[in-house]
Amino acid sequence: MSEVPSGAMRFNSDSQKLEYWDGAQWLQVSTFSPNLNGGARGVFAGGYGGGVSVNVIQYINISSTGNAQDFGDLSSATAANGGSGSGSNTRGLFHGGGGKINIDYITISSTGNAQDFGNSTRTGGIYDGDYSAALSNGTRGIGAGGWTSLSGFPAYNVIEYVTISSTGNAVDFGDLTVGRLRAPGCASPTRGLFFAGQNDGPGSTKYKSIDFISIATLGNAQNFGDLTTQKVTGSSCSNSIRGLYFGGSSGPSPSPLTNSIEYVTIATLGNSTDFGDLTSARNSQTSLSSSTRGVSNGGFAPSGNNTIDYINIATQGNAVDFGDLLNNSSAVAWCCSNAHGGL
Secondary structure, eight states: OOOOOTTOEEEETTTTEEEEEOSSSEEEOOOOOOOOSSSOEEEEEOOEETTEEOOEEEEEETTSOOOOEEEEEOSSOOOSSOOEEEEOSSEEEEEOOTTOOEEEEEETTSOOOOEEEEEOSSOOOTTTTTTOEEEEOSSEEEEEOOBOSSTTOOBOOEEEEEETTSOOOOEEEEEOSSOOBSOOEEEOSSEEEEEEEESSSTTSOEEEEEEEEETTSOOOOEEEEEOSSOEESOEEEEOSSEEEEEOOEESSSSOOBOOEEEEEETTSOOOOEEEEEOSSOOBSOEEEEOSSEEEEEOOBSSSBOOEEEEEETTSOOOOEEEEEOSSOBTTOOEEEESSOTTO
16 A cells, blocks of 8 residues: 555545545544635735735635625735735734734725724834734734844744734734744644745845744744745645645745745645646735635736636645736735634
């Protein structure tokens, strides 16, 4: 019998259940259907469109296909230097970006303008919080990394958290294994992952390592494994089992754009595996998910584009066109959903 790779999935014809291999045993895939008040919705916010910063918030219904629709506006237009998003099945949070320290929030099932949630632990210098990462379970929103305003713009190694159902300022959680920016995050209900990234400005050291944390506790991140190569400015999302990394710039400088999609099994430790390809090579996009689909949008390809791609997370294969954003948003700053893998 050939060795079964960790994360492999099968349909058990006896139990009529979907199962996955954790490296030692077959485990049943649990499903959860929260009240999503209108379905699985993905929200994209801010970024850079048509050469200017935009404050537009737009949304899609993840289970269908089609173009994004207008949701409302952020509290202010933000620069292309993206922040990151987290959320529960009711609220979406937009962390950092454009040198701002406040956190915005929305009610995902409705439409309307974002409201102030509280402030980051960062100091609020001109670049503080740019290219940070975020992830969440149903209770906590976690922010990590990003640029600092110190000489040479080294990356933060700070991890912070908020309680999504309330409002208030972020609190210290622990530290990443290294300072990271352009290192996106995703989560299961128990574990959060931060992928690759770099330690400071252009031309700096790039990483392929993956960090993980236990979301419900406090403490420093630990090493999970590696991507196939060094990558920055990609995006990530997950269901409760698999974490995916889309696109980005690969290797040392000069860094070509890539169309690759990689995945890991969140409950285990180990290196990523090839999943398939995006419809085009790109970086600086964002990604979000439901329990079944991963959606990646926008980015440089190599100029700004409005493409939205999607994949079925439980299988492997290439992305398919979903629809278009409202504008050619070359660096959407934030995204979140009410049905992602952390819920």
